[in-house]
Amino acid sequence: MAFDAYQKREFKLVGTRVPRPDGIDKVTGRAMYGADPVAPGMLVGRILRSPHAHAKIVAIDTSEALALPGVKAVVTGADFVLPQDAFLADIGENAMAQGKSLYDGHAVAAVAAISAEVAKAALKKIKVTYEVLPHVTDVDAAMKAAAPVVREGLRLESVPDGAGGNVTHFCEFGHGDLAAGFAKADKIVERSFKTAATHQGYIEPHACLASVTADGKADLWCCTQGQFNVRWLCSELMGMEASQLRVTPSEIGGGFGGKTTVFIEPVALMLSKKAGRPVKIVMSRDEVFRATGPTVSTSIDVKIGMTKDGRITAGEAKLRYSGGAYQCMTVEMGGQAAFACYDLEAVRTQGWNVLTNRPKEAAYRAPGAPQAIYAVESVVDELCQEFGLDPIEVRIKNAAKKGTKSSYGPTFDDIGLMATLEAAKKHPHYTAPLKPGQARGVSCGFWFNFGGNTCVTLNVNTDGTVGVTEGNPDIGGSRASISLMAAEELGIPYEKVRTIVADTASLGFCDVTDGSRVTFAVGIATIRAARDAIKKMCGRAAKIWGIAEEAVEWREGAAHPAGPNAGKFPPMTLAEIAAVSFQTGGPIAGHHEVNADGAGVSFGVHLVDLEVDKETGATKIQRYTVFQDAGKAVHPDYVEGQMQGGAAQGIGWALNEEYIYGDDGRLQNAGFLDYRVPVASDLPPIEAVILEIPNPGHPYGVRGVGETSIVPPLAAISNGISRAVGKRLQQLPMSPPRVLKAIKSA
Template structure:
């Protein structure tokens, strides 16, 4: 059954207060670091003081001898796991690499890499114990920059890393883990037919997800080997799977509990602390709590890749793009697995191109292993391609929206990465941008306007949801999806819509790994789509069961009962003249009509609809200081159907804000020793509130018919356009093409001076 007709909807599309809101604003919500268990120990990590070094020896004897220290673990306390691809998190991950990222084995690969951990009775004793661990290093040359790491003769991180995706495969190890290619048609021939060609080289810096809550967990392993994990993550089934593998345990012996999560943005789709706390708890028989500092978060978690994007576009005089090519080089951090593949797949997906080629390189260097970050890879590659589109529009003398309209992907367009697109809403975002008053508003001195678009796949996947009718007619929902963007509200709303009851009658919770069916993590903008599908189906089953129960009460056939406005009613005059039975009426009598009324549905949701967005950005630049002020920002997005419009707008605004930070100020600054020099929010500059204008979110609704309510993922695509939208606005204000992010004041002032 579908609910695609918006006019029929009573709950979906309204803006009720979120069920988790009061706890969050009053401080009652329990986040990762709020958990505590009796007898709990404090776990702390010793981190590498070198960017690249061989671990010669680790002497833990002095630390162990300190009073109050209960355990010290190193890689020797973890199984040495063979190479095996994991499909647990978001993006590629190898269990062996993850194990070695969690605890360095043989070598440290970045400054801040974990080398040992202690469990002690107090934080002070744990700190003292860390200082007593004697690690002997043999320091190795290191490489930070992606293109330096690709050069012959660069320090090699992994002697067993041979570039995949090239024939023949190299016989010498290098830092290039993989080469990927996506192509349609004959690009080289097509460029020869172009009237106009633009070429550019663009770079982005690694940026952190910058979730406000640092990683935290409490792990307790019993004498019988039964473990319980409380942690902040985007998927407790993911936490369970990784910990089981890294510690050599069975899944059924681990119960992973979701805590409230203070932001993830993709960065909490893998584990750092949980396996370490588990090893410490196993040794001590006591619960172990580990909490990262912000400095730990910067030195050892996330970020997403920095990248180099070389773009070439060829077009006819009328703006028709005849050929497009991009070469992407992405930093993976210390282990392979940058999002270069989705970077390749997304960067031209807004356009209907017959001849296109995208080549990507996944490159390791002595930085923390990258983690997923909101539309992984797409903002980086799209910064290059959408900056190039702006250059093309300038060269053709064409309006940038017209150029995009001329080449826009539409239903039936075959994307370079394979599929033929359906039910997409890209053109409507461009039309809405063109018609928006923002696009024609006058600009002042030193002001400029930029436009950019973006694409993100969105995914479905495995999700479970259960719906329970309580004895009084209220309803409880359990899902396996940690709520990072208001998903409890949207689940409750979809359930309420199906049952015909007010949303406030439905209470949603996130269940742990033992209380709800398997659910893939919260990522890929999949929860409203996939978990929403499971919840909708579970609610429909409950509704069907309610009709059966009403039929029993009335002693008529179930087919003779209809469900209308939250009530069972006789289907017609022939069914009998019964008064309607409310959900509560039926619930109260459940024991007499067959017992509890519940349903649990698990799905592997297919058919997620891709997201498209077009953003308009106005900036004012101070030519003397290089300071860029974002004056006005409008983000237009096809959202399928906004289940809770406020949270969709929140996603759009949040993504745009993060993208603006990426464009203007966020960067990792490494010193000559290969150490990160700005591991804190003072000098790693995410935008503060006063940096931002009000971001106007414009929702276009082109429903996805493969979801009962037409929902599409909305959380990721809004971070894709801002990088180029800002750079294109700066170009418009100054005439300067800022091809290297961030467009920080010193860089922009230097560009003015160089002109």
């Protein structure tokens, strides 16, 4: 077995619920968030945004704004030279419009001034001449041949001839003979679904402080899920060398995928460069809703055939996703995830990305999967009702398992779907009788998970403590989990380890905090960095004892002679070795750099009991249980938090959250009042049942847990409501007016 492969072991620390290292700072208000840094001479940056869904920018006159006392710089699209690369150019074009406003809220100009008041006054003095163009915000309308074309020239070769002018990408997945599969079915159900764009709803708005100096160096402090990604994007957009831009991430008040790109950062850098002073930009909530990335809006057709004993004979899905006015590949993930829970002989998914006059999509927790799986799981549930079959039994009968050729290609290794289904079936929630008026919904969910580029430095201090330096902002408790893994491997107490998140100049490249990758990938790098440090500490002990390095072994936090032949020396603890390190060769540190693979796919099953007010269409969620495979739960509190958090966001998405556009193409609900995330009193206690099926790709068996939990709630709740009202719901959100309409038509 490889040195770092998974080995079954008894853990001392991993799996315990230790105090979180960021807790005190956060509850006392001391934690430094994106809006907190200040710099001498700092200016306030503000952005002027387009009020039009689609308009040509004929002219921008900034002269009056620049003449206003206290205004130090004005920036427009003309200040940026966009990179050739289409992906980078889109990000730049989204940060500041280039000749066209593509959605309501698109940035068209920015100012830096000595105060917020002056900046606000300056924005009013910028004169933008627009030529308003026809717009389209609905994905189905945008597919039509007659729809206004949002942008020309984005269509990839993958798009077949005859698609509308807004279709930019086409993809297809699957295997087997669909016609033969459907022919074997006793019943085929075909349904169409729509899901609204939803926002991640992080509480902390985007904020940054940029400081570009006269000699071309720059510092950027910002709230992000990935400082190295920010460095890459901003240095490209600013025409800088990566080494000249240092990016320092702040604490983060929620991200959920939405902070994996840049919006205000290049603007702040350009303002700072022109003004010659540091510039801070903090978005308002209105700006966050209008101009950052919500998830895709979708329209999906699903066709599934089933035998009367519950075997799925064939499945097909057609997915139309819109990532706004930009190229967007999220439909690929929807197409791959749609049928991933099932072991199918015949399956096909096809996906189209469609341009609309909406903001550029950003990742949101398992991007693309919740929508596709909502549609598939709704049809599976309808077939279960049709045949009077138990929805969990049917899923067990069709579940993907080790050796299943997945609907998107790869053959699965050890996966936890069957275990989660069996756990759900046996759980008291599933066996509890329903009260009158109550209904129960079930859904499976899936997410790929990701590994990626990761660096860790582990410094052994002379007082016997350890500092772990990693490069991923802590959005879900990763510092606690990383400290736990370092302490476990080294054999020292958790309290002796402190993990910090480094800036881009202090560590090698780390991929964004996304794909549920951090506890998995940074965990691998931390364990290996600890093993590197252990090897060095064993070497120091060997030197002191005058024996060969190979004759020293590490256990329980100390170096020991490996056996009687190695010599009789009392063990040396980490603290003892560290204390004399300056005399034995200098400071001791472990390192590891890796592009981690073997993340291991993740499955979950959700159960919900709910009640619908038949006169108002309001849904009350009464009981909710999440079953999910965590591989090994390093810090169970945080794993439960991820499972509950995903469920809470999914409940909001299912019931009320949506981007509402008016006929004028403007966003109607750019605030938390009318963009309704659930409040605490909307949610029942969410029970989290952790299953631990070790991931063979991680030394401790860890599997990412952050995203799968948002996938099942949409269908679980839709299935519950559909059963409660006797009518299949086919659109999200299932807001009270929509549910009442369904009740009246039932």
